[in-house]
Amino acid sequence: MTFELRNGPNILALGRTAAQACEALWPLLLQAADWRRHGRGPAPRLTAVHDPRLGMHHHDGQWQLHGAWPMAAHELAGPLLPLVADVPADASRVVGQLGQSLDGQVATEGGDSGALNGPEALTHLHRLRALCDAVLVGTGTAVADNPRLTTRRVNGPHPTRVVLDVHLRVPPESGLFTDGIAPTLLACDERDRARAAERVGGHQVLAVPGLVDDRGQVVWPALLARLRERGLATVLVEGGGVTVSRCLAQGVLDRLHLMVAPVLIGQGRPGVQLPPVQRMSQCLRPRARAYRLGDDVLWDLDLRGADPS
Ligand SMILES: NC(=O)c1ccc[n+]([C@@H]2O[C@H](COP(=O)([O-])OP(=O)(O)OC[C@H]3O[C@@H](n4cnc5c(N)ncnc54)[C@H](OP(=O)(O)O)[C@@H]3O)[C@@H](O)[C@H]2O)c1
Incomplete structure (x- = not known):
C-alpha cells in the first residue's frame, strides 16, 4: 500500500x-x-x-x-x-482484421464473439473503421452478429458498410440495411442485381460484373475496382474468418491486424485458415510488429511482398 x-x-x-x-x-x-x-x-x-x-x-x-x-x-x-x-488512383489499400483467441478461434462454436477482445482492442477496431473508406463483412458475420460497423467508440466518420453476400442470404431486415446510421452496400454479382434490389432497394446494391468466378470464388480485384469507382479506396475487411482467409490466400490484403486475446476457446469458429503446406519454409512469414492493447496483443502484419520464409 x-x-x-x-x-x-x-x-x-x-x-x-x-x-x-x-x-x-x-x-x-x-x-x-x-x-x-x-x-x-x-x-x-x-x-x-x-x-x-x-x-x-x-x-x-x-x-x-x-x-x-x-x-x-x-x-x-x-x-x-x-x-x-x-493510395494511387488505380489501387486500393486493403487491411484485414480478426480478433482471436490464443488458440486461433474468432468465435465460439455457437458463433458468439462478443466478449472475445478487451475494450482497448475494440477501440482500435473503431479507429480502423474511422480511417478506412469502407468496412466489409462476409455473409456469415452479417447473419450471426447483425453488426452496426460504426465508429461509436471514437470521434470520426462512419465508413460505408459493405456486405459481401453473393448468395443473398443476409436478411433484408438486418440493421445494416435498415438503421440508416451509415451507407450500406450489398455486394453481389451483376446477374443478381434485380433480386438484390428487390430485397434491400436498388440504392443499397453494388452489382459487380464478374464478381463470382466459375468455381464460385469471389474475384476481389473486380470488387475493389467497383468500390474505387465509388471513392472507396481503403477497405477494412473485418471478418469473419472465412472471408479474411480467402482474401489472404488470394493475396488481396496489404496488412492484417490480428488482435490476440488471452483466452482459450477450444473448438469454435476458426480465424485464419490457409491451404496446407508440408514444410515451415513454405509458410507465409510477413514482416510483423506487436503492440499492446490492454490485455490483448495486436499483431500488425505487413503482407506486401510477403513470401514464404
Ligand atoms: N473476432 C472477430 O474479429 C470476428 C469478426 C467477424 C466475425 N466474427 C465471427 O465469425 C463468425 C462468422 O465468420 P465466418 O468465417 O463463419 O463467416 P464470414 O467470413 O463472415 O462469411 C463467410 C461467407 O461469406 C461468403 N464468402 C466470403 N468470401 C468468399 C469468397 N472469396 N468466395 C465466395 N464466398 C465468399 C461465403 O458465403 P456463402 O456461404 O453464401 O457462399 C462464406 O460462407 C461469426 O460467429 C462472427 O461472430 C468474429
Missing part, C-alpha cells in the same frame, strides 16, 4: 501525459485520412493544437510523426499510419 501511495502521483502524471498525447494525435490521423480522400496538391503539415511542435508530416507517400511524442503516441500511430498513406 505504501509503495502504491508513494508512486501513485507519478504513475498518474505519466498516464495523463500519454493519454493527452494520444488525444492530440487522433485528430491528426483523421485529418491525414481526410486529405487522402479529398486532398489535392501538397499535403498539409499537421500539428497538435496544444503544442504545434508536435505533429505529422508527409514524406515519400507516408505520414511520419515529428516532435517529442511520448511512447504511447508512437504505439497508437504505428499500426494506423500505414492506413492513411497515399
Whole structure:
C-alpha cells in the first residue's frame, strides 16, 4: 500500500501525459485520412493544437510523426499510419482484421464473439473503421452478429458498410440495411442485381460484373475496382474468418491486424485458415510488429511482398 501511495502521483502524471498525447494525435490521423480522400496538391503539415511542435508530416507517400511524442503516441500511430498513406488512383489499400483467441478461434462454436477482445482492442477496431473508406463483412458475420460497423467508440466518420453476400442470404431486415446510421452496400454479382434490389432497394446494391468466378470464388480485384469507382479506396475487411482467409490466400490484403486475446476457446469458429503446406519454409512469414492493447496483443502484419520464409 505504501509503495502504491508513494508512486501513485507519478504513475498518474505519466498516464495523463500519454493519454493527452494520444488525444492530440487522433485528430491528426483523421485529418491525414481526410486529405487522402479529398486532398489535392501538397499535403498539409499537421500539428497538435496544444503544442504545434508536435505533429505529422508527409514524406515519400507516408505520414511520419515529428516532435517529442511520448511512447504511447508512437504505439497508437504505428499500426494506423500505414492506413492513411497515399493510395494511387488505380489501387486500393486493403487491411484485414480478426480478433482471436490464443488458440486461433474468432468465435465460439455457437458463433458468439462478443466478449472475445478487451475494450482497448475494440477501440482500435473503431479507429480502423474511422480511417478506412469502407468496412466489409462476409455473409456469415452479417447473419450471426447483425453488426452496426460504426465508429461509436471514437470521434470520426462512419465508413460505408459493405456486405459481401453473393448468395443473398443476409436478411433484408438486418440493421445494416435498415438503421440508416451509415451507407450500406450489398455486394453481389451483376446477374443478381434485380433480386438484390428487390430485397434491400436498388440504392443499397453494388452489382459487380464478374464478381463470382466459375468455381464460385469471389474475384476481389473486380470488387475493389467497383468500390474505387465509388471513392472507396481503403477497405477494412473485418471478418469473419472465412472471408479474411480467402482474401489472404488470394493475396488481396496489404496488412492484417490480428488482435490476440488471452483466452482459450477450444473448438469454435476458426480465424485464419490457409491451404496446407508440408514444410515451415513454405509458410507465409510477413514482416510483423506487436503492440499492446490492454490485455490483448495486436499483431500488425505487413503482407506486401510477403513470401514464404
Ligand atoms: N473476432 C472477430 O474479429 C470476428 C469478426 C467477424 C466475425 N466474427 C465471427 O465469425 C463468425 C462468422 O465468420 P465466418 O468465417 O463463419 O463467416 P464470414 O467470413 O463472415 O462469411 C463467410 C461467407 O461469406 C461468403 N464468402 C466470403 N468470401 C468468399 C469468397 N472469396 N468466395 C465466395 N464466398 C465468399 C461465403 O458465403 P456463402 O456461404 O453464401 O457462399 C462464406 O460462407 C461469426 O460467429 C462472427 O461472430 C468474429
